[in-house]
Amino acid sequence: MATDFDAIHDLIREVPKGEVASYGMIASLLPGVGPRQVARAMRSAPGDLAWYRILTSSGAPADHSGAAEQRRRLKKERVAFKKNGAVDWSQCRWRGPTQKWLDNSGRDIEEVMEIIAGWKS
Template sequence: MREDFVEAVLNAVESIPAGQVASYGDIAEFVGAGGPRQVGSVMSHYGGAVCWWRVVRADGRPADGLQERALALLAEDGAPIRNGRVLIRQARWQGPRRVEPA
């Protein structure tokens, strides 16, 4: 995986404010490369040092295996949650239209 793509994804994720979320596809759009699966791969390998819980599936569900911890952190952030999902229409980060690779 290209280092510039990894850094762009991590920089975009770090920019998500508390109480807001972005989908994996949103992050790919923001960085202008890859897709949801590639962003998910970056997050699973390198995302531990950034606010990973603010990246969710398009339907508002956190990543498999991390749901309980992610939902607790999202609740601390003030994100709107119902039935184990972030209300993505209310909490979606509109973020930068493009994050240039470092």
């Protein structure tokens, strides 16, 4: 079954300036999608997608040729980094999608809120 990369791209557009999400956070809100599918979708991302706001679960930019550019763009948005080079999740973790996304996705708000609560653990 082919993954609908458009749905992944639409959810990534929900991550605002100054906040970051992990591949797993994005995947957790899309039924049947895993972090690797999110990573694959990033490779075909439209030019206007803020790809650099999506990180590994450790908070480090993914190991790819654009890692330095990713870090530069995040710093420009005032994303906080720890001394070890990972983002400081406590200061810049994405808070979740907008009500508009929830309405369009058909997801149950209580279920989504439970998923988001798990991100902080």
